[in-house]
Amino acid sequence: MLRGFFVFSFALPLFAAAPALKDVKVFPADVNLRTRHDRQSIVVQATYADGVTRDVTAQASYALGQKSLAKFEKFTLTPIADGQTELRVKFSGRTLVVPVKVEQSQVEPPISFLNDVMPVFTKAGCNTGGCHGASRGKDGFHLSLFGYDPDGDHHRITRELIGRRINLALPEESLLLEKSVNRVPHTGGERMKPGDELYRTLLSWLQAGAPKDPPAVARVVRLEVQPAQSVLEGTDEAQQLSARAFYSDGSDRDVTTLTAFMSNNDAAVKVTDAGRAIAGLRGEAFITARFEDQAAGVQVLSIPKNLPFTWPAVAETNYIDTAVHAKLRQLRLAPSAVSDDATFLRRVHLDITGTLPAADDVRTFLADRSPTKRAAVIDELLGRREFTNLWVMRWAELLQIRSADQQVQMSAKSALQYFEWLEERIAANVPADQMVRQLLTAAGPSFENPAANFYKVERDTLKLTENAAQAFMGVRLQCAQCHNHPFDRWTMNDYYGFAAFFGQIGRKPGEDPRETIITNSASGGVKHPVGGKDMAPKFLGGPKPEIAKGTDRRQVLADWLVAPENPWFARNLANLVWAHFFGKGIVDPIDDIRVSNPPSNPALLDALAAKLVAYRYDFRALIRDICNSRTYQLSATANATNAGDDTNFSKSAVRRIRAEVLLDALSAVTGAAEKIRGLPQGGRAVEIADGRTSNYFLTTFGRATRETPCSCEVRMEPNLSQALHLLNGDAVNAKVTAGGLVKKRLRDGQKTPEIIEELYLRTLGRFPTATEKEKLQAFFPEGKNPETALNDLFWSLLNAKEFVFNH
Amino acid sequence: MRPSPAFLGLVLATGAFAGEAVKKITFEDDVVPIFRDNCLKCHNPDKLKGDLDLTSFGNTLKGGGSGAAVNAGDPDGSQLYKSIIHADEPTMPPNAKLSARDIGVIRDWIAGGLLQGRSSKAIAGLKPAVDLAIKAGAVGRPEGPPPMPGPLALDPVVRAARGTALTAVAASPWAPVVALAGPRQIVLHRTDDLEFLGVLPFPDGSPADVKFSRNGKLLIAGGGRGGKSGLVTVWDIATAERVITIGDQFDTVLAADLSADQQWIALGGPDRVLKIYNTKDGALEHRLKKHTDWVTALEFSPDGKVLASGDRNGGLVLWDAANGQEMFTLPGHKGAITAISWRGDAEMLVSASEDGTLKLWKARDGSALRSLNAHPGGVLAARFAPDDRIVSSGRDHKVQVWNTTGRNVATAAFKGELPNRVAFSDDGKRIICSDWHGRVLVFDAANGKAVGELTTPPPSAKVSALE
Known part of the structure; x- marks a missing residue:
């Protein structure tokens, strides 16, 4: 204890040079109070030079212009009289002015089923899928899931079982209320307390006769949650969120207390019912807020307190690195080192063309002293036919090119025509x-x-x-x-x-x-x-x-x-391309962007999409940028800071090679071609036109059946049957024998070390290391025919993780 | 200004808790209320979760699937206690914890040696006060003048700023009397001059189903508090006394009836179990688990031999009232059964359903006779007249009279909000109908014209006809 104390007290000054204040923001930036019971809470967030943010609502000082118009209490403004004034917010020497407008301050607004009552069911969790929102309801009472059907809910509450759920003569004895506060036994327990805001809303609605809204009632058109991003330093550091709904009649409302908040990563950041985000372990979370039929999300990062971190001076090749590095700095993660030439060459071959580099390609590249050799090889690969094949396959998955059981529905002929149409377009760079x-x-x-x-x-x-x-x-x-x-x-x-x-x-x-x-x-x-x-x-x-x-x-x-300003199209395509090269989308899964699954790096996705539009949807150009970026060329080896990171592209992801590419690679390195139905002898698996075509190997390694456009069709996760198939199945052993590569080389009079070197280059794209060479010597005694041992080595290399994975 | 609707009211102060300083902690006085509020929804003889029934002293001592629940004098060694303090699995109640006070009561009760009661008094007032059974041959129209209610309380129990939908409307078969049920009370009116007769208080909650006995001398009400308690009460309308209280449900009773010979009381509700009690000693004779959803309607045949019951899933069953044997299931309804009514000769019955149809059935063999698309959107109520006619109301906001050939013979000039309950007056000449707002309207059954409105309470004045 004592020792810890001293360490702490000595250590403190090292970090105590507090980063300078960079910015202060007030949410919302303007306040509109309309009708008597309206209110607006205020949240103040400070941003510091190191990217950390703090909720300084309680530390700021406030001055209201005309105190006769509104009241400011507990960081909340409430109306007194109509007029306009301002709230001056001061923090650390900076002053921000928030205009305050008060209208209809004496008007008592009628209670609305849609705008007041329905949010209660969502906030209290009544209409979730596990409770009354289930398709058949719960305990005989059904509400629409998350309130998609307000008219139906009004009917079920007031008229489905007349006399049971509501009691307009004695509103407090309504079963709806008695159950919600657990006054009578309720399977869902106590969802609200007598007298709290939710209870009072339901009660006032019942007291008013459980009315339905007039047709002209204002509807929510947008939900805004602020601050859009928070970076919380240290466990238990918190940021209050502010939710504001905008209505079709132009009004707005502070709905923080009526909004249901949910974190997608409770370990990193949890969020309370009141909308307070609280940091936990290091990581990042997206908080989804739901109010009526609207949803919005904000990002909250949690970083350890007093983490010694110095951003390494790393080069930025292009806009991709700029965006990735900005996020990494915020998270205090350093990117890994750049990979060596051999790793890069193998990776870029696999990613751009779906093939392994030939032995001579590796030798030439490693010997090349040109500083621009990486860019040169990227350009060369983008021009290859195999690049087209790979992307035709990718699009064929999206478009589900597959013949149907019934030939009239989709014949093999139609599938082939469709595939060829696609191939022509991608080859011509349409x-x-x-x-x-x-x-x-x-x-x-x-x-x-x-x-x-x-x-x-x-x-x-x-x-x-x-x-x-x-x-x-x-x-x-x-x-x-x-x-x-x-x-x-x-x-x-x-x-x-x-x-x-x-x-x-x-x-x-x-x-x-x-x-x-x-x-x-x-x-x-x-x-x-x-x-x-x-x-x-x-x-x-x-x-x-x-x-x-x-x-x-x-x-x-x-x-x-396809209009350039469309928010989806270019971003989706850019993300799809990105995911191909990183094994993970910026939005991941790539075809499941939603409020609760936003891009991990929005700036990066925006930049890529903007570029794609600027390139007039030439995705080759985008791929050129991606492959030339430092981020793409990083090593897969973690450093002290980024071992736990797998979402921010701070190191290269180790990915199993996908089914078709792996089978083609096995055929290519062994020289034993595969016969695939519908393709000529030697045809490659990536060229399969019809999604119905498959074989045991492709199915085992998770080839897409193209029955749906889902990215989940391609299964990349390794499993036991894959390992067993490589070890014992005919894929590897039979190909090594059938290809006869070792036999041919021996017949040509090549020496064992030369053959060993070629096997390494063909399979792993690198020379054997000194250690490997030394250990291998034992298997090749003088005077013995090395053929069997060489074939065994070949088999071993093809079963090595280094071969099966792209790293 | 329109007279205020029928169910208006001021709530009387709810019963205060019994006096303080109870020295002995007993099962009946102290433990039952805690169990009732927290445990009995699952640990009752019908659900029997964990094979444990906590509704009676005997069964509580018997324990459940994992052995004895309580060991006298040893709270910490009692599974029940360990569960409620969350010291052992399963923690109870599943989603909550009892208050410290309640836990203390149960601990003291166990520690104090599991006392049943301070005296040897019965568990609940389930036993009938009188033998109601009518000897064979005496069923039907009573001798003497029509059975009119005796002196009733005139002050409504509930008087509120706003009306609420009535839960039941029932007319006497032999006297010009109609009973209107709403929160905490049943109000009686005359159907000839529409005069207010008085109030029968129902402090147990809301009566969900009300019927007159076949001889018109008794009024039966099944009801309670939603999600909490349910029972059936029978009044002698001449004395306004409760002669029977039966049933000890954990949710309100939704449907109830007394057989014509007054030997049996049947009840059903959200627990899906149809129960038949003997009025002689209040014993539960049959517990019928056949319905797959809430039991929503039931009625004994006028001869008392057959019981018809219907559920929220559209299930409809005929039972032998005497032995509880299933006779027929009547298939066809695709929505909740909202009403069942027998024709006076016990040969035919009508069922009403949320599927929009009225269906007529032959009682002798359970065969379907006719199906009428009576009210698109759902039929909410249906009732046979003393003769061959049927009155029904539904979600199409119509109140209609039909004959058994399926012809619509009259349509009431109803203009209210959602007519949810209907009845014929004893002479079959008038229709009494309640709506969603709790208004009660009276129509001429022959031409559908409005006759008047029943309002409560106009202490002296009669309501003049609307015409």
């Missing part, structure tokens, strides 16, 4: 926006225009909608088909509004039964299942466009989707 536009607006006979197969692969309008959102926007909409998305902003209205773009597709058979003619039927639509209303097309997260009758809705959708 910009991705044009390609997607051609797919979305495809019309005509599918044999003549194979892009029309986009509408042949999936005929169900809703599934088509989901697939398009997932493949081109990285959004998983599926949940919103039946209820508001539990962890995102998407409502059923969003879902069916978006589906309406695909509601007027005509399909008729061509002459060949395997052919389908896609047309714009200019009629029909999509109905909302709650209420049965025909939905007008609405962009996801965007406005409702005016569409003249007869206009192809898909054209309107394509115009919006």
Whole structure:
């Protein structure tokens, strides 16, 4: 104890040079108090030079301009009289002025079911999936999950079982209230306390006669949660969050106490019901806030207190490094060192072309003294045919190119035509926006225009909608088909509004039964299942466009989707490309961006997307930037600070090589070609056109079946059957024998050390080390035919983790 | 200004806790209230979680699946005590902890040697005060003048600023009397001159189902507090005395009836169990676990031989009232059963459902006779007249009269909010209907015209007809 104390007291001065104050912000920046019971809490956040933030609400001093207009108490403003004034907030010598507007201060607002009562059920957890939000409800009482159906909830509470749930003569004896405070036994226990804000809201609504809202009631259009980012230094350091809802009538409201908060990483940062984020272990968390059908999120980082950290002077090749380093500095993580040439060469070959470097390529590259040799090899690889093959495969997964059980649905011929169409476009470097536009607006006979197969692969309008959102926007909409998305902003209205773009597709058979003619039927639509209303097309997260009758809705959708200002398209594509090179997306999984799963580095994703747009969707150019970045070229070896980091790209991720590439690599290094159905002898697995085609090896190593556009189709996790197949199956042993590489080299008169060297170069892309050479000597005694031992070495190398993984 | 609706009220002070300084801690006085509030929802004879039943002293001592629950004089060695102080798995109640006071009471009760009661008094007033059974042959219209209520309390128990939906409306089969049930009370009115007759207090909560006995002399009410307690009470309407209180449910009773011979009382509720009690000694004769959801409606046939019961899942079953044997299941409803009513000759019954239909069934073989799409959105109530007609109301905001051929013979000029309960007056000439706001409207059953409104309390004045 005593010893610790001294260490601490001596150590303290070393860190005591407190970083300078950089910025002070007040949330919200303006206050509007409207009607009598309105209020607005104030949060003040200070940012320091080292990136750390502090909640200084309690330390700041406050002065209200006209005290006759409003009251400021417990960091909360409440109205007194109409007028305008200001709140001056002072901290550490800086003053910020917050304009305060008070309106209708004498008006008693009517209680609203939608805006007052519904948030109670979400905040108190009544309508979660485990409780009354379950599809069949709980204990006989059902509420819509997270309140997607306010009208239905009003009906169930007031009219489903008349006389049971509410008692308007004696409101406090309503079962709704008695259960919620556990006055009568309630399986869900006590969700609120008599007299607290939630209880009082329900009670006032019952006292008012449990009214439904007039049709013109203002609706929430946006939820804002502040501060957008906090960096908390030290366990138990806290930051109060502020949630504010904006309504369709232009008003706003402090809804912090009515918002349900949730952290995606409780170990790093937990959040209280009141919206207080509290730091725990080192790490980062996203806090999702939910109010009515709106959701928003903020990022909170937790870093240890007094962590000695010096940012290393590392070079920045381009904007990618700038964005990655900015995040790493904030987290006090240092990036690993740059990888050696051999590792880089193997990695860049695998990533760009899906092939291993040839032995001579390795020798040449390692001998090259040019300082720009890495950039040169990147350019050279981007021009190879194998690069096209790899990305055709990736797109074929997104577009689910696969023949169906029923040939009329999707024949092998159609799948091949579709695949070839894709291959032509990627080989010709057709910009991705044009390609997607051609797919979305495809019309005509599918044999003549194979892009029309986009509408042949999936005929169900809703599934088509989901697939398009997932493949081109990285959004998983599926949940919103039946209820508001539990962890995102998407409502059923969003879902069916978006589906309406695909509601007027005509399909008729061509002459060949395997052919389908896609047309714009200019009629029909999509109905909302709650209420049965025909939905007008609405962009996801965007406005409702005016569409003249007869206009192809898909054209309107394509115009919006691939426009440079579209927030989804370029970001999704950039993220998809990034994930290919890092084994992890900036949003990860790549096709599941949502409020509760935001990008780990938004600045990086924004920069990549902006570049992609600037490059006119030429993703080769983006790949060139990525591969040239220092971040891509980092070593996989951790340093003292980044061992625990796997989300911020501070070191290279060790990734198992994906199924097709691994099989092709085995065939290539052994010289034993694989025969794959539908491909000529020697055809590579990455060139498989039809998703139905597979073999034992590919299935074991997790090849995508292309049954869905989901990124989860490609399974990358290693497992036991993979290891056993490599060790005992015919993949490795048979290929080593069938290829006869060792035999050929011996026949050509090569010496054992030369052959050993070549095997290392072919498989691992590097020379054997001195230790390896020395240890290997024992297996090659003088005078004995080395063939068996060399084949064993070959087998061992192919079973080495260093071979199976890209590192 | 419109007269204030029927169920208005001031809440009488709720019963205060019994006096302080109880020296002996006993099961009946001290432990039962704690168990009731916290444990009995699961540890009752129907749910029997962990094979443990804490509803009676005997079964509490018997223990559950893991042996004895309590050991006299040894709280720390009692599984029940260890569970409630969360010293051992399973911790109880599952999602909460009892208050320190309650834990103290249970500890003292165990330590004090598990006393049952201060005296040898019965567990609860379940036993009927009188033998109600009617000898064979005496069922039906009583001799003498129509059975009218005797002097009743005139002050409503509840008088509130706002009305609330009535939970039950029932008319006497032989006298111009209708009973209107709402929170804590049943109000009686005349159906001829609409005069207010008086109040039967129901301090046990809300009566969810009210019926007159077949001879019109008794009024039966099943109800209670949602999520907490339920029972059935029978009044002698001539004396306004409670002659029977039966049942000890852990949620309100939703449906109840007394057989025509007055030998049996049936009840059902959210626990899905249909129970038949003997009125002679209050014994539970049959516990019928057949319904897959809340039991929402039941009625004995007018001859008392058959019991029909329906549930929230659309299940409908006919039982032999005497031996509790299942006779027929009547399939077809796709939504909750909201009402069951027998025709006077016991040959036919009608069921109403949230699926929007009224279905007529032949009692003898359980066969379906007719299905009427009576009220799109859901039928909320249905009742046979003394003759062949049926009155029903539903979510289409209509109150209609049908004959058994399925023809709509009259439609009431109803303009209120959601008519949830209906009844015919004893002579079949009037319809009494309550709405969601708690208003009670009276219509002419022949032409559907409005006759008046029942309001409570107009101490002396009669309500003039609306016409």
